[in-house]
Amino acid sequence: MKPETAAKKLGIYLPATPTEFQEGELTRDDFLELQANPPEWLSELRRTGPHPRSEVARKLGVSNSGLARAGVDDVLTTAEIKALLEEMPEWLVAERATHAAVREDAARSAEKKAEKARKAEKAERSAR
Structure with a gap:
């Protein structure tokens, strides 16, 4: 590897x-x-740390795109991440809300897809 x-x-x-x-x-x-x-x-x-972008995004509760939009181009240490979480700048609050909304939407979409599959399976069983 x-x-x-x-x-x-x-x-x-x-x-x-x-x-x-x-x-x-x-x-x-x-x-x-x-x-x-x-x-x-x-x-x-x-x-x-220093932590790679994906780990920084995970620890901050935002997406990699959110970091890019905020201009966070560098790797960050654990201390720098903790400082950002304590400060909670406006961009971080907004990006965390956006990321949470996207995750909720994805969960709803997955649930709808699973429900549709369950209904199709039930219909198939009853047709036998």
Whole structure:
């Protein structure tokens, strides 16, 4: 597995990892070992950052697009994320509301689709 892929799956920022991680290939067993027994550098990266955009977005409760709209182009540390959550600037409040609305809409849509499938299955069973 390429280091980029492993970093993405581990939720860490690749440039902040040790050189040997950045330059090496990982086997599936190596990757599973990292997940099961993370070395200190991995635990520290997960705890304090810097975090990649997707992790920053998740921790802030917004989308990656929301970060882009707000002009947050850089990676952030855990301390910077906590500071933003304490400040709650206007853009963050608005993006969190937008993200929540999108998630609710997706959940409603999934429920409608599931209900439609249940009805179709019920109709099929009764037709037999």
